[in-house]
Amino acid sequence: MSTRNILLAVAALLVVYGLVKPNFNNVVPNPIPPVVDVIDAPSDPKLKAAADKVVESLILGSSDRIVDGKRLCGLYFDIATLIELDGEQTVIKNTEEVRQANALGGPMLRMNIKDKYPDLAKNCNAVIVAAIGDENIPLTKELRAKASEGFRALSWATNEGSK
Numbered sequence: 001m002s003t004r005n006i007l008l009a010v011a012a013l014l015v016v017y018g019l020v021k022p023n024f025n026n027v028v029p030n031p032i033p034p035v036v037d038v039i040d041a042p043s044d045p046k047l048k049a050a051a052d053k054v055v056e057s058l059i060l061g062s063s064d065r066i067v068d069g070k071r072l073c074g075l076y077f078d079i080a081t082l083i084e085l086d087g088e089q090t091v092i093k094n095t096e097e098v099r100q101a102n103a104l105g106g107p108m109l110r111m112n113i114k115d116k117y118p119d120l121a122k123n124c125n126a127v128i129v130a131a132i133g134d135e136n137i138p139l140t141k142e143l144r145a146k147a148s149e150g151f152r153a154l155s156w157a158t159n160e161g162s163k
Contacts, residue, residue, distance in 0.1 A: 068116070
């Protein structure tokens, strides 16, 4: 087969591909984890009020809020799940570790969001304080549930702020 025939065959395949445009999305797996779409608003009015300030910080901030908010939403949802682990799987043991998990969120994702959103860090911390207080005490079963609820509130707030 000559070079000319090979080039004609490749050109014909490219023309057919351009006209048909097959969808190969199912052939290659998508490594991006799905973002949590359905998150209920916090039921506690105090927690909801604090979470609303996080929503406001994202809305008043950068135009990157859609991407940043979705990434933070997934992170906070995962941290809530991490806090819920109990028994032999316990990772977070006291309220100080809960606050540290909150503070490490942005740097952990390497998001570089400092100064992009007005008072976001302060407002996120206020949600955690509204959920568990600001004392350093060991997590009981009830306090663990409240801490998890606080991070779910942050997940809701960052998801709402990304819209």
